Amino acid sequence: MQLLATLGRRLLVVLPILFVVSALLFTALRVLPVDPAAMSMPPTATRDEIEAARRAMGLDQPLPQQYAIWLGHVVHGDFGRSIHLRRDVVELVRQTLPATIELALCAMLVAAVLGLAGGLLLFALRDNPAEPVAETGTTLMMSVPEFLWALLFIFVFGVALQAMPFTGRLDPGMIRPDITGFLLLDALLAGRLDILRSAAAHMVLPAFALGIAFAPPIMRVLRSSLLDVYHEDYIHQARLRGLSETRILLRHALKNAILPTLTLMGVQFGFLFGGSLLVEVIYSYPGLGNLMVDAVRNADLPIIQAVGLTYCVVVLVINSVVDGLYLTLNPRLRAR
Amino acid sequence: MTVLRAEALSVALRQGGAEIPVLNRIDLALAPGRVLGLVGESGAGKSMIGRTVAQLLPPHFAVSGGKLEFAGRDLVSMPPRARRALLGREIAFIPQEPLTALNPVRTIGSQFAEHFARLGEGDHRARTVAALEAVHLPDPAGLLARYPHQLSGGMCQRVLIAMAFASRPKLVVADEPTTALDVTIQARIMELMQEMRARDGTAVLFITHDLRLAAQVCDDIAVLYAGSVVEQGPAAAVLGGPRHPYTRCLQLAIPAMTGPRRALLALPEQMPGLRAMTTLRGCRFAPRCPLAAEQCRAAPPPLGTEDHRAACFRAELTPTIAPPEETLATHIQPGNPVLDVAGLGKRFRTGSLFRPGHMDAVSEASLAIASGEFVAVVGESGSGKSTLGRLLVGLERPTAGRILLAGRDVTAGTEADRRHRVRNVQMVFQDPQSALNPRRRVAAIMTQAMEAVGAPAAERARRAAELLAEMGLAPETGARSPAQLSGGQRQRVNIARALCTVPPLLVADEIVSGLDVSVQAQLLNLLRRLRAELDFALLFISHDLAVVRHVCDRVLVMHRGRIVEHGPTEQVFAAPRHEYTRTLLDSMPKDFPMA
Numbered sequence: 009m010q011l012l013a014t015l016g017r018r019l020l021v022v023l024p025i026l027f028v029v030s031a032l033l034f035t036a037l038r039v040l041p042v043d044p045a046a047m048s049m050p051p052t053a054t055r056d057e058i059e060a061a062r063r064a065m066g067l068d069q070p071l072p073q074q075y076a077i078w079l080g081h082v083v084h085g086d087f088g089r090s091i092h093l094r095r096d097v098v099e100l101v102r103q104t105l106p107a108t109i110e111l112a113l114c115a116m117l118v119a120a121v122l123g124l125a126g127g128l129l130l131f132a133l134r135d136n137p138a139e140p141v142a143e144t145g146t147t148l149m150m151s152v153p154e155f156l157w158a159l160l161f162i163f164v165f166g167v168a169l170q171a172m173p174f175t176g177r178l179d180p181g182m183i184r185p186d187i188t189g190f191l192l193l194d195a196l197l198a199g200r201l202d203i204l205r206s207a208a209a210h211m212v213l214p215a216f217a218l219g220i221a222f223a224p225p226i227m228r229v230l231r232s233s234l235l236d237v238y239h240e241d242y243i244h245q246a247r248l249r250g251l252s253e254t255r256i257l258l259r260h261a262l263k264n265a266i267l268p269t270l271t272l273m274g275v276q277f278g279f280l281f282g283g284s285l286l287v288e289v290i291y292s293y294p295g296l297g298n299l300m301v302d303a304v305r306n307a308d309l310p311i312i313q314a315v316g317l318t319y320c321v322v323v324l325v326i327n328s329v330v331d332g333l334y335l336t337l338n339p340r341l342r343a344r
Numbered sequence: 345m346t347v348l349r350a351e352a353l354s355v356a357l358r359q360g361g362a363e364i365p366v367l368n369r370i371d372l373a374l375a376p377g378r379v380l381g382l383v384g385e386s387g388a389g390k391s392m393i394g395r396t397v398a399q400l401l402p403p404h405f406a407v408s409g410g411k412l413e414f415a416g417r418d419l420v421s422m423p424p425r426a427r428r429a430l431l432g433r434e435i436a437f438i439p440q441e442p443l444t445a446l447n448p449v450r451t452i453g454s455q456f457a458e459h460f461a462r463l464g465e466g467d468h469r470a471r472t473v474a475a476l477e478a479v480h481l482p483d484p485a486g487l488l489a490r491y492p493h494q495l496s497g498g499m500c501q502r503v504l505i506a507m508a509f510a511s512r513p514k515l516v517v518a519d520e521p522t523t524a525l526d527v528t529i530q531a532r533i534m535e536l537m538q539e540m541r542a543r544d545g546t547a548v549l550f551i552t553h554d555l556r557l558a559a560q561v562c563d564d565i566a567v568l569y570a571g572s573v574v575e576q577g578p579a580a581a582v583l584g585g586p587r588h589p590y591t592r593c594l595q596l597a598i599p600a601m602t603g604p605r606r607a608l609l610a611l612p613e614q615m616p617g618l619r620a621m622t623t624l625r626g627c628r629f630a631p632r633c634p635l636a637a638e639q640c641r642a643a644p645p646p647l648g649t650e651d652h653r654a655a656c657f658r659a660e661l662t663p664t665i666a667p668p669e670e671t672l673a674t675h676i677q678p679g680n681p682v683l684d685v686a687g688l689g690k691r692f693r694t695g696s697l698f699r700p701g702h703m704d705a706v707s708e709a710s711l712a713i714a715s716g717e718f719v720a721v722v723g724e725s726g727s728g729k730s731t732l733g734r735l736l737v738g739l740e741r742p743t744a745g746r747i748l749l750a751g752r753d754v755t756a757g758t759e760a761d762r763r764h765r766v767r768n769v770q771m772v773f774q775d776p777q778s779a780l781n782p783r784r785r786v787a788a789i790m791t792q793a794m795e796a797v798g799a800p801a802a803e804r805a806r807r808a809a810e811l812l813a814e815m816g817l818a819p820e821t822g823a824r825s826p827a828q829l830s831g832g833q834r835q836r837v838n839i840a841r842a843l844c845t846v847p848p849l850l851v852a853d854e855i856v857s858g859l860d861v862s863v864q865a866q867l868l869n870l871l872r873r874l875r876a877e878l879d880f881a882l883l884f885i886s887h888d889l890a891v892v893r894h895v896c897d898r899v900l901v902m903h904r905g906r907i908v909e910h911g912p913t914e915q916v917f918a919a920p921r922h923e924y925t926r927t928l929l930d931s932m933p934k935d936f937p938m939a
C-alpha cells in the first residue's frame with residue numbers, strides 16, 4: 009500500500025520533469041545549424057523543392073508552435089518518422105530499447121556482483137598489510153573509462169586469446185526469436201539453448217566493459233558502511249549473545265550496510281545507461297546507442313528527440329524502482 | 345559456590361610498546377542470586393570489567409594479570425570458541441541503549457528465533473511468546489512481527505531483558521540498563537530485573553553511575569576510581585557509612601530529594617585519564633582528595649580484607665568531610681516579569697499527503713517568569729518540555745497562543761522580533777559537543793553574540809577573559825578549540841556563550857544530564873554563583889528531579905504536552921497534587937541515609 013503511494017507520488021513529479029526535458033531537447037536541437045529539410049532531399053533538389061519540404065515538415069512555423077505540434081503528436085504516441093531511415097521512430101526505439109536495457113542490466117549485474125564481493129573483500133582486509141594493494145586495484149578499475157575497457161577486452165579476449173565474440177548480439181546465421189525483444193529472455197522462452205549460449209557469450213565483453221568501472225564505488229561504499237555498522241550497538245550485542253562472526257556479518261551487518269549501496273546503484277544505473285552509448289558503438293551492438301549515434305550523424309531530429317526522451321524516462325523509472333526497493337528493505341522508512 | 349570471581353585482575357592498554365594499566369588488581373566475588381554493583385564515574389573502568397567478562401575488549405586492550413573465573417572456569421585462558429559458547433547461554437548481557445541494541449532491519453520475532461535456534465531449543469514461537477509474557481509486554485504474539493523502531497525504549501529494554509533471561513543464565517551483566525530511560529520506566533525495569541533474578545537465582549553484575557539506584561538495587565557494592573576498587577562491601581554499609589573519601593564526596597555531590605537544601609560538594613578537576621594514570625605513584629584519588637596527606641602521594645594504599653574495606657590511609661577521617669557551608673542567598677526577590685506566555689501551543693503535522701494527521705507537542709501552556717527567578721520544567725521524554733524551550737527562543741514557531749518577552753509580543757517572529765529576542769533570551773543546549781563549532785577557538789565561541797553587533801576585537805577579547813574567569817576556566821582556555829576540553833569544561837563554555845551579553849532570560853535544556861556527578865555539582869554550583877553575581881532569569885529544563893530541587897524556586901510539570909502542575913518547588917515535591925507528579929516522584933530512587 010505504501011509502496012503504491014510512493015510510486016504514485018513519484019509519478020506526480022515525473023510528468024513535469026518530462027515536460028521540461030522535452031522542451032529543452034526540442035529547443036536545443038532547433039538551434040543547431042542543421043537543416044533537416046535539406047538533408048531529407050537528394051543533392052540534386054532545387055531550392056524551391058527544399059522550401060516545399062520545409063513547409064511540409066512544419067519547419068517554417070515559429071519555434072513554440074513547432075513544439076506544440078510535436079508535443080501534441082507525442083502525447084498520442086507519435087514521435088514522427090525518421091528523416092534518414094524513413095521509418096516510424098517509435099518502431100525504431102521499440103526495436104532497440106530492449107537490447108540496451110538488457111546490456112545495461114547485465115552491466116549493472118556485473119558491477120553489483122564485483123562491487124559487493126569486492127566490498128566484502130576490502131572489509132575483510134581492513135587493517136591488513138594487503139589493504140593498500142587492494143585500494144590501488146580499485147582505483148585503477150575506476151580510473152579506466154568504459155570505452156578503454158571495451159577496446160582492451162576486444163584486444164585481449166577477442167583478438168589475442170580469441171575466447172569471446174565481440175560484435176553484435178548473436179553468431180552469424182542464427183535467427184533471433186522475437187517475443188519480448190530481450191534476447192536472453194526470448195531464447196529461454198523459445199527453448200533455444202544454442203541461441204541463449206551465443207547471446208550470453210556476446211553479452212560478456214560489453215557487459216564487463218560497461219560495468220567494471222562502476223564496481224569500485226560500490227566496493228568502497230559497502231566497505232565504509234560495513235565499518236560504520238560494526239560500530240553499532242546491535243553488532244556488539246549480537247556478539248554478547250554469542251553469535252558467530254560469520255552470522256553477524258551475513259545476517260546482521262550486511263542487511264544494514266547494503267542500504268547505502270543500493271542508493272548508489274540507483275544513481276549509477278542512470279550513468280551506466282548513458283555510458284552504454286560508446287560501448288554499443290565499439291561492439292556494434294544494435295541498441296539505442298547505435299541508433300542515437302547514427303541519428304546524430306544524419307541530424308535525424310525525430311530520432312534524437314525520441315531517444316533523448318527515452319533515456320530520461322528510463323532513468324526516472326529506475327529511480328522509482330530503487331525507491332520502492334529501498335522501502336521494502338528498510339522497515340524504518342515504512343509508516344509506523 | 346561463586347558465579348564470578350576476579351582475583352587481582354588487571355587489564356592494560358598496549359600502545360607503542362608502553363603498557364597503560366586500565367584496571368588495577370581488581371578482586372570481586374559474586375554468589376548466585378546476588379547483585380553486585382560496580383559504581384563510579386565515567387572512565388573509572390566499570391564497563392571495562394563487563395567487557396572483560398565477555399572477553400570482548402577494544403583493540404589493543406588485554407588482560408595483563410590476575411584471574412577471572414566463571415563458575416570455576418578460567419575465562420582468560422579459555423579458548424574463544426568455548427567462551428563464545430558461554431555467551432548468551434550462561435552469561436547474558438543487558439545493554440545501556442535499548443533502542444540501538446536490536447537490529448533495526450529485523451523483526452523482534454526473527455531476532456528471538458535466531459537466539460533460540462542458537463540455544464538449540466525447538467518451538468521458537470511459543471518460547472518467544474512465553475519469554476515476552478514473562479517481562480509483562482502486552483500482546484507478545486503481535487510483537488513478533490514488529491521492528492525495534494516501532495517500540496519505545498522501555499519496551500525494547502524489556503525485549504532485551506527477555507532475551508537475556510531466556511536461557512536462564514547463571515550471570516547477567518547489566519551495564520547502565522536504565523540510563524537511557526525515563527525515571528518511571530526505570531523503576532519498572534528495575535522491578536522486572538529483580539523479579540527475573542529471583543525467578544532464576546541469577547547473579548547480576550550491575551554497572552551504574554547512579555549511587556541512589558545502586559543503593560536500592562544492590563546487595564554488595566564496589567566503588568571504582570581510575571581503574572581500581574577504592575571501596576567494597578555490603579551496599580548498606582558502603583552507602584550508609586562510606587569509608588573512602590571518594591565515595592563520601594560522590595554522595596555529597598548529589599543533590600538530595602528530601603531534607604533541607606544543602607550546598608553540593610564539588611570535587612576539583614576530574615578523574616585522571618589513561619595517560620596520567622601511568623605517572624601517578626600514590627593513591628590515584630590523592631590529587632582531588634580533601635583528606636590527602638604526604639603519605640597518600642608516596643604509595644598506593646592497600647584495600648584490606650575486611651568485609652567492608654576501603655583503600656585509604658585516612659579512612660577514619662572520611663566522616664569528617666562535610667558539605668560546604670551554604671553561603672549563597674537561596675531566595676532572591678523576583679523583579680519585573682521577563683516572560684509571559686499564554687495558551688502557547690505547537691502542533692506538528694504528521695502522516696502523509698494522503699492521510700494527514702497532527703500531534704500536539706505543546707498545548708495551552710501558560711507561564712510567567714520574573715527577572716532573577718529560576719524556574720524548572722520537568723517531564724519525561726516526549727512530554728514537550730524541549731519543544732516549549734525551543735518555542736520560547738524562537739527555534740520553533742508557535743501554532744497557538746502568544747509569547748510576551750521583556751514587554752514585547754514576539755509571537756509573530758518578524759525580523760524585529762528576532763532582534764528583540766537575540767538581546768533578551770539565549771539558549772544553552774544539552775550536548776556541548778555538537779553545540780560548539782569545532783573549528784573555532786573558545787574565546788571566539790564565547791563572544792559570538794558580540795560578533796552579531798560588530799563589536800571590536802579588543803572588546804571581545806576583554807569580555808572573553810571576563811567570562812573565562814567567571815566560569816572558573818583557566819585564561820589560556822580561550823585559545824583552545826572545543827575538542828581540547830573535557831565535557832564539563834565544554835558545558836561551561838556553552839553556558840558562557842549564552843551569558844555573554846547577560847540576557848534577561850536563559851533557557852537551559854538538560855545542561856547537566858550526561859555529565860558525571862562531580863562535574864554536575866561543579867556546574868550546579870556555578871549556576872548558583874552566577875545567579876548571585878548576574879541578573880538573569882533561568883528556565884531550567886530537566887528530567888532530574890533532585891537537580892531541579894537544588895536549583896529552582898518554582899517548578900512546572902509537563903505531561904503529554906500539557907503543564908499538569910505548577911508551584912513552588914518545595915511545595916510540589918512535598919505535596920504533589922497531580923497524579924502524574926506523584927508517579928514521577930515515587931519513581932525516583934530514594935535518598936540514602938546520610939551520616
